[in-house]
Amino acid sequence: MEETLIYEHEEKLRNAMVNGDVENLDKLISDELTFVSPFGQIVTKEDDIDSHRSGIVNITEIKFLNQKVIPLEDVAVTITQAKVHAIIAGQHTEDEMYYTRVWQKHKNELKVISGHCSFVKK
Template sequence: MQENQIIEYEEKLRKAMLTSDVKILDELIHDKLIFVNHFGQVLNKEADLEAHRSGVLHFTDIQVLNQSVIPLDDTVVTVTRVSLRGTVGHDPIEDEMCYTRVWHNIDGALKIISGHCSTVK
């Protein structure tokens, strides 16, 4: 798996998060996703998609500050630090966050099977 391929997937994910494109997010997220958000809550795929679908989570800007890619056979781990702005519910957010994602190659398509997000202080 090439590093530029996973960077393209990460960019596709970033754009889908910005536009709350649930169709693309659905394609990129594995059905058995386990995601731990910055509150320590464990979310599955449907909860992640519903946050975008309902508008509870809305990003207005996501800028990648740096990114590391670790390819491992049919799996890739990414660590991405971003600056983001948006809203969660009615509360504005403007933070730096660090996302760790585990992408797995399933029949030629990369899907996020696990992830974690932390606020950078």
């Protein structure tokens, strides 16, 4: 799998998250998504998109600090360190996070099928 294509899709996902663009989130996230939040909760595609649509999660900025792509045959794994500014349930937050995502190519489309996120301890 081509690394530059994965970086492009990571950027598309970042833009969709920051802009609350649920239409593009829907295109970039697999219907089978299983994501583990930094609090140990399992998040589905529906959960993720609904949190953006409802405004419970309003990500105002994501700055990628470091990113690595591990290309495999029909999937790629990304490990991204990012500074995230958000308003979650009315509370302003600013955290440094690590995201691990698995991008799967299915029917000529790349989508996130699995992932995990955790806080960076300083």
